[in-house]
Each structure stands twice: as C-alpha cells, then as structure tokens.
Amino acid sequence: MPAKTMKPPVPMGSYSQKDVVFLLKDISDVMPESSTQDREEAVQSGTHYSEMLPIEYKPSEEYISLFHLSLAQYKERLAIAAGVVAEQIIKERGKGAVLVSLARAGTPIGILIKRYILFKYGIDVPHYSVSIIRGRGIDENAMKYIFENHPSESIQFVDGWTGKGAIKKELNEAVDHLNKTYGTNISDTMAVLADPGYCVTIYGTRGDFLIPSACLNSTVSGLVSRTVLNSEFISPTDYHGAKYYRELEKEDLSLHFIETIADQFTLVKEEVERHLEAMTASEPTWQGLTDIKKIQDDFGIENINLIKPGVGETTRVLLRRVPWRILVKSLDNADLEHIRLLAEERNVPIEEYPDMSYSCCGLIKPLKEGN
Structure with missing residues (x-):
C-alpha cells in the first residue's frame, strides 16, 4: 500500500470529531475580514467571493429568535427529511x-444523517467536511486524504439544499476530474434535505421550507466560516481555509440544532418509512434553473448570481447581502412569515410571482449600472 501523503486533519470548530472531521486549514489568525458592503462591491467588480473572509458578528436577538421559532416549527419535518435521506444513502x-459534507451548509446536515444511521443501524459511518467553491471546484487535497483512507465508491456527498443547482454542477465537474486524474470511482450524486430546484436524486423533500441553519452563520455551523481559497494564505499543498470563530462560543447553537432534531428520530421512524414508500423515482428536471432564467429575463438581471432562489437563500439575502426585492410564489404562504418580517425591517419590497417552483426568491441589488 502506498505511503499516505496528505496532512492529517487538525481539530477545528465546535463540533465533536465524533460527529465530523473538518479537512480545512485554520486561517483564523492570518487573514483579515471584509465587511458585507466591501465584499458585495468586490464580488460585483470581479473579485472571486472565495478570496475574502466575511466579518461575522454576534447574531442579533431577532435572528436568534427566528432560528428558535423555525427550529420549533420544523424540527419534526427536518428529522423526517434527514431519515429519508439517510435511508437512501444506505440503499445506494x-x-x-x-x-462527505460540502462546507459549510452541508456540515450540520451531514451530522444529522450520520446520527440517524447510528440511531437506526448502530453503524458509526465516517463523516468529513470539505470545501467546494463555485468556479474553483472541490478541495483536491481533502479528497486525496479521503481516497487514502477510504474506498472511493463508498463516498456520498451531502449538502443542505439546492437553489439554482450551481454547486451540483460544480460537483459534477469536480468528480469527473477526480475520477480521470486519480482513477477513482466516485459517484457525483449529492444528497440534500430539500431539493426545490429539482437538481438531485437523493433528497428528503422537494418542498421549499426554511432549514433553520440558514438563519445563522457560523453559530449553527460549528463556529466555522465560509471556506476560502486565496493563494496569499493557502499553499498548493494546503486544504482550503476557514476561520474558527472562538469568540462566538457563548452564542454557539450548533449542537443545540443537532440535538433538537436528533431527539425527534425515535418519534418519526415510522413516518420516515411512510415517506420512503410514497416516494417515486424521478430524474432531476432542473425546473428551478428554468424558472430562474425566466426571472432573469423578466427583471432584466444581467448576472444570474444575483438571483437567490428558495427560502434558505432568500433568508440569507435578507440577512447578509444587499437585497433589491423579494419574489414570493404566494403572499398567503404561512411558511414565509419570517421573510415578510425581515423584508419589512430592511425596507425591501415583496412582489407576488407565482410562476416558479420555489416558494420565494431573493434578488440582490446590482451595485453598478448595467448589471
């Protein structure tokens, strides 16, 4: 057997290593952070978003309240979706x-799936979190570490939800490259809790509802930042980088999120079976992307990346970006109460737009004319 060449992982983040092993370089003390406005201007001027580290503030009481309310409202639904995905992964x-969770939104979802498999089958499957960056691909060094320690055909990628399907397309290209380069046999299948974009075959639901981890940043993701790929701080032999926000430990709700949903597993086991029996095999139609292109035409938006579909992405636009307007499939949808509240807080107009598969969509304000 060839000698193992990749760096062993260094403990990072607030999750137990029994739940997840981060294959990331800790850049907490070396890379400066950029404000939301500065990042937005830089991104819209051509700087790649992965080259900057966002400032993460202590979450406001409003956002924490929204997180707790949505967690209480959806914990059973989330537990069922996690179980449905876990069962499909075991079958496949x-x-x-x-x-292999895609950092960072995939990480808590991967932990839930790992916990469900342990609960149902008594099997403690390995779980890693690796970086994938739109336009830059997956962290090849992290994948080489996994290849050296596990058979490639056993790998299952996990993310939180689908929007336009950009990460799924990125994963398809990355897996094709890895298999050709290393002679591996990885599947590019991606498992998600919610697939409103109709982009994947392994999903818990295609309903578009708020996964509470979308409300907060690092404080529900193991205190780990978005991943970074900037050659000033990341060498060719390093894993992609991330910051560990130790200063937010008192605000950390990462484990609370996991435990609240995992506590539901014993209550939803039969419901998981019913959902599995009711599911019919269907290939991805990418209906979401079709809808997004229509929105792009209807609103004259040059850059498709300024359109963020689905409840999770719309929530993030209102919390973290410079929103322009919010589109909702129906103004009467009770699941969108938090969207209405956040939009009102930020004086962002809401417009009914029934012709889409998503329940809502966030449009980011172009900062330069012609975008």
Whole structure:
C-alpha cells in the first residue's frame, strides 16, 4: 500500500470529531475580514467571493429568535427529511458509506444523517467536511486524504439544499476530474434535505421550507466560516481555509440544532418509512434553473448570481447581502412569515410571482449600472 501523503486533519470548530472531521486549514489568525458592503462591491467588480473572509458578528436577538421559532416549527419535518435521506444513502452506498459534507451548509446536515444511521443501524459511518467553491471546484487535497483512507465508491456527498443547482454542477465537474486524474470511482450524486430546484436524486423533500441553519452563520455551523481559497494564505499543498470563530462560543447553537432534531428520530421512524414508500423515482428536471432564467429575463438581471432562489437563500439575502426585492410564489404562504418580517425591517419590497417552483426568491441589488 502506498505511503499516505496528505496532512492529517487538525481539530477545528465546535463540533465533536465524533460527529465530523473538518479537512480545512485554520486561517483564523492570518487573514483579515471584509465587511458585507466591501465584499458585495468586490464580488460585483470581479473579485472571486472565495478570496475574502466575511466579518461575522454576534447574531442579533431577532435572528436568534427566528432560528428558535423555525427550529420549533420544523424540527419534526427536518428529522423526517434527514431519515429519508439517510435511508437512501444506505440503499445506494451500503453500510460502508463515507459521508462527505460540502462546507459549510452541508456540515450540520451531514451530522444529522450520520446520527440517524447510528440511531437506526448502530453503524458509526465516517463523516468529513470539505470545501467546494463555485468556479474553483472541490478541495483536491481533502479528497486525496479521503481516497487514502477510504474506498472511493463508498463516498456520498451531502449538502443542505439546492437553489439554482450551481454547486451540483460544480460537483459534477469536480468528480469527473477526480475520477480521470486519480482513477477513482466516485459517484457525483449529492444528497440534500430539500431539493426545490429539482437538481438531485437523493433528497428528503422537494418542498421549499426554511432549514433553520440558514438563519445563522457560523453559530449553527460549528463556529466555522465560509471556506476560502486565496493563494496569499493557502499553499498548493494546503486544504482550503476557514476561520474558527472562538469568540462566538457563548452564542454557539450548533449542537443545540443537532440535538433538537436528533431527539425527534425515535418519534418519526415510522413516518420516515411512510415517506420512503410514497416516494417515486424521478430524474432531476432542473425546473428551478428554468424558472430562474425566466426571472432573469423578466427583471432584466444581467448576472444570474444575483438571483437567490428558495427560502434558505432568500433568508440569507435578507440577512447578509444587499437585497433589491423579494419574489414570493404566494403572499398567503404561512411558511414565509419570517421573510415578510425581515423584508419589512430592511425596507425591501415583496412582489407576488407565482410562476416558479420555489416558494420565494431573493434578488440582490446590482451595485453598478448595467448589471
């Protein structure tokens, strides 16, 4: 057997290593952070978003309240979706599955799936979190580490939800490159809790509802930042970088999120079975992307990346970006109460737009004329 060449992982973040192993370089003390406005201007001027580290503030009481309210409202639905996904992974990959979450939104979802497999089958499957960046690909060094420690055909990628499907397309290209380069046999299948974009085959639901982890940043993701790929701080032999926000430990709700949903597993086991029986095999139609292109035409938006579909992405636009307007499929949808509140707080107009598969969509304000 060839010698293992990749750097062993260094403990990072607030999750237990029993739940997840981060294959990331800790850049907490070396890379400066950029404000939301500065990042927005830089991104819209051509700087790649992965080259900057966002400032993460202590979450406001309003956002924490929204997180707790949505967690209480959806914990059963989330537990069912996690169980449905876990069962499909066991069916596809067998009991030797290796979960590879796409940092960072995929990480808590991967932990829930790992916990469900342990609850249902008594099997403690390996779980890693690796970086994938739109336009830059997956962290090849992290994947080489996984190849050196596990059979490639057992790998199952995990993310939180789908929007336009940009990360799914990025994953398809990355997996094709890895298989050709290393002679591996990885599947590019991506498992998600919610697939409102109709982009994947393994999903818990295609309903578009708020996954509470979308409300907060690092404080529900193991205190880990978005991943960074900037050659000033990341060498060719390093894993992609991230910051560990130790200063937010008192505000950390990462484990609370996991435990609240995992506590539902014993209550929803039969419901998971019913959902699995009711599911019919269907290939991705990418209906969401079709809808997004229509929105792009209807509103004259040059850059498709300024359109953020689905409840999770719309919530993030209102919390973290410079929003222009919010589109909702129906003004009467009770699941969108938090969207209405956040839009009102930020004086962002809401417009009914029934012709889309998503329940809502956030449009980011172009900062330069012609975008």
